Amino acid sequence: xxxxxxxxIESTVTTTVTDTIPTPVPSAAGDHRLSELDVLESEAIxxxxxxxxxxxxxxxxxxxxxxxxxxxxxAAKAFWPGKIPFSLLHVDTGxxxxxxxxxxxxxxxxxxxxxxxxRVEDYLADGRLTxxxxxxxxxxxxxxxxxxxxxxxxxxxxxxxxxxxxxARAKERILSLRDEFGQWxxxxxxxxxxxLYNGRHTVGQHVxxxxxxNWTELNVWRYIERENIELPPLYYAHEREVYRRDNxxxxxxxxxxxxxxxxxxxxxxxxxxxxxxxxxxxxxxDAASVADVVxxxxxxxxxxxxxxxxxxxxxxxxxxDRKKEGYF
Amino acid sequence: xxxxxxxxxxxxxxxxPLISEVPRGTLFRFATAGSVDDGKSTLVGRLLHDSKAILAxxxxxxxxxxxxxxxxxxxxxxxxxxxTDGLRAEREQGITIDVAYRYFATAARSFILADCPGHVQYxxxxxxxxxxxxxxIMLIDARKGVLEQTRRHLSVVALLRxxxxxxxxxxxxxxxxxELAYREVExxxxxxxxxxxxxxxxxxxxxxxxxHVIPVSALVGDNVVDRSPLTPWYDGPSLLELLEALTVxxxxxxxxxxxxxxxxxxxxxxxxxxxxxxDPELADxxxxxxxxxxxxxxxxxxxxxxxxxxxGGGTSVVxxxxxxxxxLDEAFAPQSVALRLADELDIARGAxxxxxxxxxxVTRSLDAELFWLDPRPLAAGARVxxxxxxxxxxxxxxxxxxRLDLTTLAVQPATTLAVNDIGQASIRLSRDLPIERYADNxxxxxxxxxxxxxxxxxxxxxxxxxxxxxxxxxxxGAGSEVSP
Ligand SMILES: Nc1nc2c(ncn2[C@@H]2O[C@H](COP(=O)(O)OP(=O)(O)OP(=O)(O)O)[C@@H](O)[C@H]2O)c(=O)[nH]1
Ligand SMILES: [Mg+2]
Numbered sequence: 019x020x021x022x023x024x025x026x027i028e029s030t031v032t033t034t035v036t037d038t039i040p041t042p043v044p045s046a047a048g049d050h051r052l053s054e055l056d057v058l059e060s061e062a063i064x065x066x067x068x069x070x071x072x073x074x075x076x077x078x079x080x081x082x083x084x085x086x087x088x089x090x091x092x093a094a095k096a097f098w099p100g101k102i103p104f105s106l107l108h109v110d111t112g113x114x115x116x117x118x119x120x121x122x123x124x125x126x127x128x129x130x131x132x133x134x135x136x137r138v139e140d141y142l143a144d145g146r147l148t149x150x151x152x153x154x155x156x157x158x159x160x161x162x163x164x165x166x167x168x169x170x171x172x173x174x175x176x177x178x179x180x181x182x183x184x185x186a187r188a189k190e191r192i193l194s195l196r197d198e199f200g201q202w203x204x205x206x207x208x209x210x211x212x213x214l215y216n217g218r219h220t221v222g223q224h225v226x227x228x229x230x231x232n233w234t235e236l237n238v239w240r241y242i243e244r245e246n247i248e249l250p251p252l253y254y255a256h257e258r259e260v261y262r263r264d265n266x267x268x269x270x271x272x273x274x275x276x277x278x279x280x281x282x283x284x285x286x287x288x289x290x291x292x293x294x295x296x297x298x299x300x301x302x303x304d305a306a307s308v309a310d311v312v313x314x315x316x317x318x319x320x321x322x323x324x325x326x327x328x329x330x331x332x333x334x335x336x337x338x339d340r341k342k343e344g345y346f
Numbered sequence: 347x348x349x350x351x352x353x354x355x356x357x358x359x360x361x362x363p364l365i366s367e368v369p370r371g372t373l374f375r376f377a378t379a380g381s382v383d384d385g386k387s388t389l390v391g392r393l394l395h396d397s398k399a400i401l402a403x404x405x406x407x408x409x410x411x412x413x414x415x416x417x418x419x420x421x422x423x424x425x426x427x428x429x430t431d432g433l434r435a436e437r438e439q440g441i442t443i444d445v446a447y448r449y450f451a452t453a454a455r456s457f458i459l460a461d462c463p464g465h466v467q468y469x470x471x472x473x474x475x476x477x478x479x480x481x482x483i484m485l486i487d488a489r490k491g492v493l494e495q496t497r498r499h500l501s502v503v504a505l506l507r508x509x510x511x512x513x514x515x516x517x518x519x520x521x522x523x524x525e526l527a528y529r530e531v532e533x534x535x536x537x538x539x540x541x542x543x544x545x546x547x548x549x550x551x552x553x554x555x556x557x558h559v560i561p562v563s564a565l566v567g568d569n570v571v572d573r574s575p576l577t578p579w580y581d582g583p584s585l586l587e588l589l590e591a592l593t594v595x596x597x598x599x600x601x602x603x604x605x606x607x608x609x610x611x612x613x614x615x616x617x618x619x620x621x622x623x624x625d626p627e628l629a630d631x632x633x634x635x636x637x638x639x640x641x642x643x644x645x646x647x648x649x650x651x652x653x654x655x656x657x658g659g660g661t662s663v664v665x666x667x668x669x670x671x672x673x674l675d676e677a678f679a680p681q682s683v684a685l686r687l688a689d690e691l692d693i694a695r696g697a698x699x700x701x702x703x704x705x706x707x708v709t710r711s712l713d714a715e716l717f718w719l720d721p722r723p724l725a726a727g728a729r730v731x732x733x734x735x736x737x738x739x740x741x742x743x744x745x746x747x748x749r750l751d752l753t754t755l756a757v758q759p760a761t762t763l764a765v766n767d768i769g770q771a772s773i774r775l776s777r778d779l780p781i782e783r784y785a786d787n788x789x790x791x792x793x794x795x796x797x798x799x800x801x802x803x804x805x806x807x808x809x810x811x812x813x814x815x816x817x818x819x820x821x822x823g824a825g826s827e828v829s830p
Binding site: 049050052053054056057058059060061063064067068070071094095096097098099100101130181182184185186188189191204205207208209210211212213214216218219220231232234318319320321338339 | 372373401402403404429430432433434435443444445446447448449456458470471473474477478603604613614616617618621622623624632635639640641646668669670671678679680681682684695719731733735736788789792793794796800801802803806
């Protein structure tokens, strides 16, 4: 057997010491009230099943980051005892953390699903894309993503985006219609009524589906703890050579070397989000276990993107602008 | 339960049903409503700020943008609406265009809040926010009182049977906290609410839900999180106190047990036929595995209970309830589960599994209340698609019979519905469906009207009168189900 059953009642006690959510009162037998995590989990499974039932070729964007790992886990639960009935897609910027790629491949193998990798570097090599002056490749993912969606003839694309991540994401529907250029039109979204999702679309359009729209960062971590979900090691405190830039700790790596005026130091850090090495920052942290992280997130005073993403600081509406162009 | 093993089942096994670490019944969803500029977004921002739900970097960004935009003139200040008005166009125009979802928790419970637009042009987005709400906060500018848009939104809320309605009479700072001015607005909104069947002590005839009126200043923060010393004449709770105290769902009894009849619309049939993720040694016992996956829409069911399946009217007994490798004794709303039945019935996506004897049959027609959300008007004869639960079928709008007059709140005869109208229509279906009154079951009585060509969602519908039963519904293929 793999990991021992999670004793969820025990974990409760340890995780609620410092955050704002009180210790639960044990419920009476036959009580039909669900916990917050159970409500969110069932909502997500319902969405995943709706999309699989109504679309012909769904695909899940899978980076190995915590949100996509959670969506994969939910998909496995939704179709148990059968296999996950769709494949995975990753847009590799060429700047990904090697330990995340390794984790990605292990996880894919464990679930017995197929992974397609679209590589930004192929596009840079033949000139379809050119490197940006600021070196970040995050915005460059859009074209390979749209090409991969078209090549796979995918009519629905699952993503792990959450509404609490950003003020533009806070506005997006659970099923979000995209035109043939992958564009999001925030002024003209389809009404989304009750839990009756309308996934109808015309040729060339596709739908992005966000099963964990209503989850917060804390919900995700509590769920990872409860379900004993494995993550890439860099989500937990570890020692790393870093330097300070844009008010965050950046990892020393071949694609993100320190400049001459930047001092490299060895610090104990962890990542709250995992993206492109060139624009994702680490935070000082001693949170070495999932319970530590739950505690840390519960009392954090800065949002995960604010703490770790340089690309969102470019302008007031950086995320909205990228999404309008077909980004996730 | 021994079915789940390490390879390659990805989740831990537990003996007991999944119990988790946050208290039960504590996720509360609410939405804002009311006319444009009445202060919805400001109130929501104030609520988030005063309940310490704004993180430092967000507050810094909003403070910076407020001062760049010259908010509050020379005195400065924070434009709290910017916390939810996150789109470029919203910030440029100073209005809300689409719903913003925000998340916060207090010591009492967790909240999902939907800040909706007030502008009539974006009524579709307000309806979007209201359909999933446990409570709606209806804002009224104390200086303007009840406007047409207030009546429209109150009508939506009443028809949707949103369990709780909190009227926030806002901007009382601009009326120098004058009690008489507040009482006047309070009286007129209570009058409108009563006409719409939103009762003071229990909504409508069934006594569910509630109506509350609170004087607030979203800008200053009076009675939002803390009770204000400036309104000594008001002795009720603050807005947050109220949100923490209201019951989450209105269909549980005092012991927390679901009272409605059990319904599970089948999303798909799980039939892995050997392609399973369980231990290879057990794979054989899963060769004939067949279960009906779906989210419980209402009520509860136990292993051993008898069920009826519609269309078709077949009956059987529940032999197992699976939740991803964990066997449950009981399932209840809103759990996503898979049911195993004793008999091999012809059940596909679109079928509804119900507690035996509670879903008598199917029908081919219905009378409905429609919230028309599309710029193209509706007239009799329109061919549309409707989505009920997990089924999409072709339908014909036989007749448009009336439209709500938002000035008098009376239904006037009408033959067409235009965008943002609330009206009544008779609809014929191409196929037998198990349909219920929305008043009896909020999940089974709600539907979408969809454009058959471009797929747009044209209207939100609620069933007022299901048509005559056409039998137990043998599901014979006379009609046409539409593939997605
Ligand atoms: N004096 C005063 N002004 C207020 C108060 N609440 C809101 N305002 C102002 O009223 C204007 C409109 O506020 P919003 O919060 O954007 O209104 P809204 O209801 O969200 O508007 P829409 O979403 O576009 O329908 C802004 O200028 C606010 O600063 C209040 O309590 N007192
Ligand atoms: Mg607003």
